[in-house]
Amino acid sequence: MKPRIAVLGCGYWGSNHIRTLKGLGALHAVSDANFARAEGFASEQDCLAIAPDDLFKRDDVDAIVMALPPQFHADLSIRAVEAGKDVLVEKPIALTVPDAERSVQAAKDNHRVFMVGHVLRFHPAFEKLKALVDAGELGEIRYIHSHRLGLGKFHTENDALWDLAPHDLSMILALTGTEPLEVRGEGAALLDHLSDFAHLHMRFPNNLRSHLFASRLNPYRERRLTVVGARAMAVFDDVEPWERKLAVYHHAVWQDSGQWAATSNEPTYIEVEQGMPLTRELQHFLECIETRAEPRTDGEEAIRVLRILTAGTVTHGRIGG
Template identity: 60%
Template sequence: MTSAPSPKIAVVGCGYWGNNHARTFSELGALHAVSDRHPDRAEALAAQHGGRAMAYEDVLADPEIDGVVLALPPQYHADQAIAALEAGKHVLVEKPIALSVADARRVDEAAQRSGLVAMTGHVLRFHPAFEALEAMVAAGDLGSVRYIHSHRVGLGKFHAENDALWDIAPHDLSLILALTGEKPFSVRGVGSAMLNRLSDFAHLHLQFSSGVRSHVFASRLNPYRERRLTVIGSKAMAVFDDVADWNQKLAVYHHKLWEDENGWQSEMVDPSYVELPDGMPLTRECSHFLDCIRSGTAPRTPVSDGLAVIEILSEGTVRHD
């Protein structure tokens, strides 16, 4: 029995993430074309990874191309995603999918009208450590989730249009929304601009109807690098640390807590580490996109997820120091 041929994909945008997508889809045997407003960049990427260098209008008009990956400056994502959907192309659009709630909603509405696969590039949702954490939460291994906090800090990159909140926090907001399964009813945000008008530090505080509370700290002006998501449950605590070695990326802590005549007491224990399967998150994400095109099933990270993140970001940018 022969397997179905791979869908043919065009990667639009030949910057850092476009290069990563082009390489990955080439490795998966699915890269058909690359496109960029600078034709020489597209030609160079095509020479490196295969496929044809094409203008975007030609990508949309090519009946051989099944899906489009958009890795553009985010201010262009909404219009180009809608154009691709209206041209009958499945879409994987990098985060953030837009820079306003109105534009993100337009993308979501276009996706619903089209009936096509429309997926947000929330790559950490496909990390084996997060998938294992998500399964643990769903199975009740941590008990009732009470608090989730994330720290995503480091030095650079600085973008002309995006502050730290919009550039960095979408990763963690996507993870938090996946773990809670609900949108927050309260969002409070504070940002601080040190270098120019755009915030280099951002704090978000979220409250959910289930009782879960959460905070996100994002910084691109920090002397050390940290990529850590911590989930506090009634039975155990878990930490997804993406800076740690592979065999220590997901740690579970069964700290002992009890109350006696002297009040609440605790006893710390060493963590246990969850064994993880091999697999690059981007490869898993791109494979999932191809599988959804083949089967016609909804993606795990639809553009409605991207819209939910944009709604939180928009609320969180109200207050600035």
């Protein structure tokens, strides 16, 4: 039997989890503070509707996917693991590093799977990009920059940095394999007190640098991650069609008589297996429940992301030495 999964939170992203888990044959129940909304999804998807206070007591629920406003994630994930449930918590898993650490420690203490919804780690194009980096195809990585821009999805608790940047930070951390030594952030609030634009500048060991730009007040969509290596450059552009999502550029740069020169070349588009990142993420969650393996996007990664977000919220922050 597949694990029996309940989705707590039937909002925009929770509804995607509900439909995807139904397709995977693992959806058992839905739950929401607005019980009428949960009943509507239960009727549509032919599953149970369970009130949130009752969800943690149910013996027929093996795991819970939490897609809630982030201020509720820490306390409810702790409640879930203490009730013997495995959890997948959407990002960010908490609003403070101490709360995130409490959640992760509670999962360890109760021997529960704790996975974080950094969904782009499961994008086939990113998986291929990481494989290229790990194989040394780009040479030593010198610089990584990401742009995540668009219009809308305003939240009462999350600014653009906390809402949008976790996706890219999880990818950057996976590519570098380490945390930044230094983080500098700045933002701009145009609508209210929450930043609608955010920039992060990070310095990693070996002088690797990274820059992230996130915006929810941009007239066009941009979903681009660029990796600059000593031998080649690669671009993961999620706005492009599948056959053009991952491009490698073998530009030549050299020094001649004290002057720098460059020759640009047409990109080589890397073949990428098509697949929905959310489906692949939830398949991974099911496998971790069944095998008790550590998730690819575990709680420790989420804590590292939160450290960067926290440091980037101030004018200047330092992590480590």
